[in-house]
Amino acid sequence: xxxxxxxxxxxxxxxxxxxxxxxxxxxxxxxxxxxxxxxxxxxxxxxxxxxxxxxxxxxxxxxxxxxxxxxxxxxxxxxxxxxxxxxxxxxxxxxxxxxxxxxxxxxxxxxxxxxxxxxxxxxxxxxxxxxxxxxxxxxxxxxxxxxxxxxxxxxxxxxxxxxxxxxxxxxxxxxxxxxxxxxxxxxxxxxxxxxxxxxxxxxxxxxxxxxxxxxxxxxxxxxxxxxxxxxxxxxxxxxxxxxxxxxxxxxxxxxxxxxxxxxxxxxxxxxxxxxxxxxxxxxxxxxxxxxx
Amino acid sequence: xxxxxxxxxxxxxxxxxxxxxxxxxxxxxxxxxxxxxxxxxxxxxxxxxxxxxxxxxxxxxxxxxxxxxxxxxxxxxxxxxxxxxxxxxxxxxxxxxxxxxxxxxxxxxxxxxxxxxxxxxxxxxxxxxxxxxxxxxxxxxxxxxxxxxxxxxxxxxxxxxxxxxxxxxxxxxxxxxxxxxxxxxxxxxxxxxxxxxxxxxxxxxxxxxxxxxxxxxxxxxxxxxxxxxxxxxxxxxxxxxxxxxxxxxxx
Amino acid sequence: xxxxxxxxxxxxxxxxxxxxxxxxxxxxxxxxxxxxxxxxxxxxxxxxxxxxxxxxxxxxxxxxxxxxxxxxxxxxxxxxxxxxxxxxxxxxxxxxxxxxxxxxxxxxxxxxxxxxxxxxxxxxxxxxxxxxxxxxxxxxxxxxxxxxxxxxxxxxxxxxxxxxxxxxxxxxxxxxxxxxxxxxxxxxxxxxxxxxxxxxxxxxxxxxxxxxxxxxxxxxxxxxxxxxxxxxxxxxxxxxxxxxxxxxxxxxxxxxxxxxxxxxxxxxxxxxxxxxxxxxxxxxxxxxxx
Numbered sequence: 070x071x072x073x074x075x076x077x078x079x080x081x082x083x084x085x086x087x088x089x090x091x092x093x094x095x096x097x098x099x100x101x102x103x104x105x106x107x108x109x110x111x112x113x114x115x116x117x118x119x120x121x122x123x124x125x126x127x128x129x130x131x132x133x134x135x136x137x138x139x140x141x142x143x144x145x146x147x148x149x150x151x152x153x154x155x156x157x158x159x160x161x162x163x164x165x166x167x168x169x170x171x172x173x174x175x176x177x178x179x180x181x182x183x184x185x186x187x188x189x190x191x192x193x194x195x196x197x198x199x200x201x202x203x204x205x206x207x208x209x210x211x212x213x214x215x216x217x218x219x220x221x222x223x224x225x226x227x228x229x230x231x232x233x234x235x236x237x238x239x240x241x242x243x244x245x246x247x248x249x250x251x252x253x254x255x256x257x258x259x260x261x262x263x264x265x266x267x268x269x270x271x272x273x274x275x276x277x278x279x280x281x282x283x284x285x286x287x288x289x290x291x292x293x294x295x296x297x298x299x300x301x302x303x304x305x306x307x308x309x310x311x312x313x314x315x316x317x318x319x320x321x322x323x324x325x326x327x328x329x330x331x332x333x334x335x336x337x338x339x340x341x342x343x344x345x346x347x348x349x350x351x352x353x354x355x356x357x358x359x360x361x
Numbered sequence: 362x363x364x365x366x367x368x369x370x371x372x373x374x375x376x377x378x379x380x381x382x383x384x385x386x387x388x389x390x391x392x393x394x395x396x397x398x399x400x401x402x403x404x405x406x407x408x409x410x411x412x413x414x415x416x417x418x419x420x421x422x423x424x425x426x427x428x429x430x431x432x433x434x435x436x437x438x439x440x441x442x443x444x445x446x447x448x449x450x451x452x453x454x455x456x457x458x459x460x461x462x463x464x465x466x467x468x469x470x471x472x473x474x475x476x477x478x479x480x481x482x483x484x485x486x487x488x489x490x491x492x493x494x495x496x497x498x499x500x501x502x503x504x505x506x507x508x509x510x511x512x513x514x515x516x517x518x519x520x521x522x523x524x525x526x527x528x529x530x531x532x533x534x535x536x537x538x539x540x541x542x543x544x545x546x547x548x549x550x551x552x553x554x555x556x557x558x559x560x561x562x563x564x565x566x567x568x569x570x571x572x573x574x575x576x577x578x579x580x581x582x583x584x585x586x587x588x589x590x591x592x593x594x595x596x597x598x599x600x601x602x603x604x605x606x607x608x609x610x611x612x
Numbered sequence: 613x614x615x616x617x618x619x620x621x622x623x624x625x626x627x628x629x630x631x632x633x634x635x636x637x638x639x640x641x642x643x644x645x646x647x648x649x650x651x652x653x654x655x656x657x658x659x660x661x662x663x664x665x666x667x668x669x670x671x672x673x674x675x676x677x678x679x680x681x682x683x684x685x686x687x688x689x690x691x692x693x694x695x696x697x698x699x700x701x702x703x704x705x706x707x708x709x710x711x712x713x714x715x716x717x718x719x720x721x722x723x724x725x726x727x728x729x730x731x732x733x734x735x736x737x738x739x740x741x742x743x744x745x746x747x748x749x750x751x752x753x754x755x756x757x758x759x760x761x762x763x764x765x766x767x768x769x770x771x772x773x774x775x776x777x778x779x780x781x782x783x784x785x786x787x788x789x790x791x792x793x794x795x796x797x798x799x800x801x802x803x804x805x806x807x808x809x810x811x812x813x814x815x816x817x818x819x820x821x822x823x824x825x826x827x828x829x830x831x832x833x834x835x836x837x838x839x840x841x842x843x844x845x846x847x848x849x850x851x852x853x854x855x856x857x858x859x860x861x862x863x864x865x866x867x868x869x870x871x872x873x874x875x876x877x878x879x880x881x882x883x884x885x886x887x888x889x890x891x892x893x894x895x896x897x898x899x900x901x902x
Binding site for chain 2: 754757758760761762763765766768769771772773775776777778779780781782783784
């Protein structure tokens, strides 16, 4: 039981890191970045590259993955979103352009590394076990939980307590006003993408380390989870995304009692659908039905 | 009374955008709605036209409660509107914009369309052309709506609203950005419509236009109705002056 | 005459796939025309494929009936999904259909009767080229005629401005639902046809990549008329056949082209013809997909 709770919190932490980035871009730019799952995958592969090709230790690979995917996020905005923003295109176009990027990038990685699951070189991640009250737990997961919570706190501080955070929040509230107030909008957007993609990539590395497995399509199941998390928590709400992530983690682990393992995805979808029917604004979102 | 609101209310996160407003518009009347920026005029219209959900109160059309109806249902019942800032179908032609406006009065033609026909004598298309003629846009019928000058776009929006043969036409700041000769033509158009029996609700900042066109005027401020009456009465009201100019200092 | 017959015989599979992809492209075109982004048509295609194949195999259902059953099954799933989602903003449709697609794939992988990961093999090759092209001709004709109808104009209005469309008496949700369910029907029909051409199907044929590819056909081909998606499907299906050495890079090309089109030519390639007439790229570009 305790072990399951532990795993639930662990997977919830991964979902939270991933979903928070998703929610951040949505709240600031009002677009659904459907290329977000790719940074999850790219983070893991960046770490693989750092470790297997560059021979770096795991504790360097993690920040490298963060920075690499953060930069990719900025690049993504430059080529896929910024041109659409400039001509005032509707959100649908941004979704399509991010899909296009996903299609191409996933294929590139697949061509380079193949479509099968890959493991890290032996001994990459120090594996240690913790014995707590009769249960045996994977130590790596505890480290990941700790790191995730720490990052959430850092993000909260960033958003609430720094000038950059204020700029980002202003942008989310009212882009035109933000511009008039002299905020460098493009810089704030770049920062948003850096943070969002960096966190997403981090989630990818950490999960890859925990399961010692990565593949070119690992982002897609996460995308489904992220949608559920965002809808449950309230679209665009960062704290909502965190709460939703842990709820989903708990729910998924609990549902394993009733559902066969392969149908785990079905739980996330079921929850998504349920929330859309019963309470589309989620926990912390705004009332959905108003139109103008 | 053709169109009424009773204690109509809407709150946004604690702010009373529309606060228990009572309005009564008689059939065939030209009714004006004025107030400072942010007074809640457009919110009130959005409540009436079904685009926004009311938190309290009701809207009645010809005595029947229509508060919870969706916008399209209200159009079928005879309420048409234009939008502050113009919402045209920019990628469609001027003509098609007006034709879409007629949607509420048309019966499905999918099956008929499956067999191509020669005959073009279509009363609806003729009516659409007639409306374009009326607002002076007949020659631009084939242009894309997005290509029109702003003043033309406004007139197109009115033509589109008229295509549904409304009993009540709500105009949300139709004269914004118009020069005096354009707003003069607008005033004539509105007078002609009222003469034909269409009830008009006019929201405007151009107080002169409102006073010159409307028989009755209501004034909103901070979501509440602070005055109502004939143009002269409203103009004389101290409450109205205060709302627009701020409380005068007593020396 | 013989030369043509030979040509057809050699490339018959390619022609079949082109026709099926054109049908799929039209299924997505319909919802895009109403301004909605659905990513579920690969899943609906899967439902059509599996339903018709299983009905044929286990119940001996005649081919047209099996196809129809697949289409109805897809519509039956599309309707509640649409009803739930069209109350909400457009972004929710993309989310819900993407999620739906993943879940269908997962369920197919987990259910014994569908053969799980191995999928279904030995599906009888009942589909003839004329089935596909007759379907395509009928669908294209009907969609073309509907485009100029009241419903067609209503969809265009919804695409341009939903809020204004509602004020013209258009029951926006109903129209969106209709486009979505019809699209699902079409995709499932195409799926049924496809299953009986390729002899075997497995869940990964209908995954996320497929959904995006269908989107590519429609968006790159163009939205203004039915010719667009057909053109897009033809080009993107035929080209990889002609450029065999580059087949591995197909997805990359498609992604890059989709990106370029959505940014610079959002109404698709068919608007290039308009371009020559009017020379106003910005205008055509500005009158967007949605």
